[in-house]
Amino acid sequence: MTFRRVPSTLAAALVIGITVAGCSQNAAVRRGEVDLENYTAEQIFDRAEYDLEEGNEKLAAKHFGEVERLYPYSKWAKRALVMQAFAYHEAEQYEDSRSAAQRFIDFYPADEDAAYAQYLVALSYYDQIDEVGRDQALTFEALQALRKVIERYPESEYARSAKLKFELAFNHLASKEMEVGRYYLRRDHFTAAINRFRTVVEDFQTTTHTAEALHRLVEAYLSLGLTDEAQSAAAILGHNFQATEWYEDSYALLSDRGLAPEARGDNWLRKIYRQTIEGKWL
Numbered sequence: 001m002t003f004r005r006v007p008s009t010l011a012a013a014l015v016i017g018i019t020v021a022g023c024s025q026n027a028a029v030r031r032g033e034v035d036l037e038n039y040t041a042e043q044i045f046d047r048a049e050y051d052l053e054e055g056n057e058k059l060a061a062k063h064f065g066e067v068e069r070l071y072p073y074s075k076w077a078k079r080a081l082v083m084q085a086f087a088y089h090e091a092e093q094y095e096d097s098r099s100a101a102q103r104f105i106d107f108y109p110a111d112e113d114a115a116y117a118q119y120l121v122a123l124s125y126y127d128q129i130d131e132v133g134r135d136q137a138l139t140f141e142a143l144q145a146l147r148k149v150i151e152r153y154p155e156s157e158y159a160r161s162a163k164l165k166f167e168l169a170f171n172h173l174a175s176k177e178m179e180v181g182r183y184y185l186r187r188d189h190f191t192a193a194i195n196r197f198r199t200v201v202e203d204f205q206t207t208t209h210t211a212e213a214l215h216r217l218v219e220a221y222l223s224l225g226l227t228d229e230a231q232s233a234a235a236i237l238g239h240n241f242q243a244t245e246w247y248e249d250s251y252a253l254l255s256d257r258g259l260a261p262e263a264r265g266d267n268w269l270r271k272i273y274r275q276t277i278e279g280k281w282l
Contacts, residue, residue, distance in 0.1 A: 041067050041076035048080065048087070057091035061100075078104075082113050085120045089127075098124035115153035119162060122146045126165055129172060136176050142169045174204035181216060190220045198268070201236075211237060215246035217269070218253055228265030230254065232273055235261045239277050 036044050048063035064087060067080035081104045088097035101120040108114060122145035128138050146169065149162035181196030193216065200213035214237040221230035234250040238261045241247050254260060263273040 036063070036066050037070060041071035041074045041080075044070070045076050045080055045083075048083065052083075052087055052090070057087045058093070061087035061091060061093070061096070078108060078111070081107070082117050082120075085117060089120055089123060092127075094124040094128055115149065115156035115158050118145070118149050118152065119156075119158040122149055122162060122165070126169060129169060136173055139169050139172050139176075143173075170204065171207045171209070174200050174207040174209040177204065178209050178213065178216075181213070185216060185220060188223070190224050194220045201269075201272070211241040211244050211246040214241070215250045218250040222253060222257065227257070227259055229267050229269055231259055231261060232263045232265065232267060232269035235263045236269065236273055236277070237261070239273075 036047070044063055044067045048060045048067065051057075051060035051063060061084050064080040064084035067074075068077045068084070071077050081100060085097050085100035085104060088094075088100060098121050101117040101124070104111075104117040105114055105121070122142060125138050125142035125145055129142060143166060146162045146166040149156070150159055150166065153159055177196045177200050181193045181200070184190075184193035184196065197213040197216045197220065200207070200209050201217070204210070214233045217233040218230045218237070221227070221233065231254065234247070234254055237244075237247050237250055251261060263270050263277075
């Protein structure tokens with residue numbers, strides 16, 4: 001999930017020209033042969049961008065930090081701060097990237113690159129989301145940070161990417177619930193399994209896991225002998241996902257017991273059916 005793009009307003013900084021008079025001096029800075037305190041903010045920035053282009057992200061982050069330290073009130077300091085966040089992210093030092101990006105937001109909330117900085121904060125969480133089996137705290141953090149990008153900077157070039165990543169992260173959380181629910185179902189812990197699948201149906205209904213969650217509810221409720229709930233789950237499944245294998249499997253399970261998919265009883269699934277399918281809220 002590595003993010004390689006540099007914000008448009010900083011593009012010029014990444015290809016900044018070196019004047020003829022300063023060529024040898026800047027070359028020395030690049031090679032690390034001089035004391036950086038003897039050079040201008042622009043020259044140190046050039047050294048940092050050179051490190052970045054050479055793949056030395058950690059060293060680049062260090063030198064962008066030197067610009068901010070030595071010339072805190074210059075225009076280069078502002079550029080260097082957001083570029084430091086970018087360099088840290090490329091180096092997979094996510095906490096440092098998040099810290100630098102948040103400082104930029106705090107110091108320059110109205111700047112046009114604040115949206116990019118907020119996006120980097122979100123990426124610092126998002127790019128650490130890996131397999132479903134791990135703790136999902138980072139996923140929650142990523143969702144919150146991505147939502148800030150979407151809500152605070154809806155017209156920015158990063159909003160669309162944030163929306164896509166938000167959907168993927170949201171789906172990731174649903175995957176976790178499904179994994180745990182299947183685990184309980186395989187071990188005949190039906191009530192625990194039902195609680196997980198119910199969470200998917202109620203809280204993650206826009207994800208790709210809803211159809212399977214409804215089918216697993218049919219399985220679990222039939223195992224407990226709760227036919228009204230099983231039939232209601234199958235009725236919702238049939239209305240919304242009739243063309244899926246999950247509905248075919250649920251239909252077969254019910255048919256084997258002489259039952260049919262229909263909303264029955266006074267249970268939470270029957271209420272969902274009334275509200276979402278029949279349009280009755282009372």
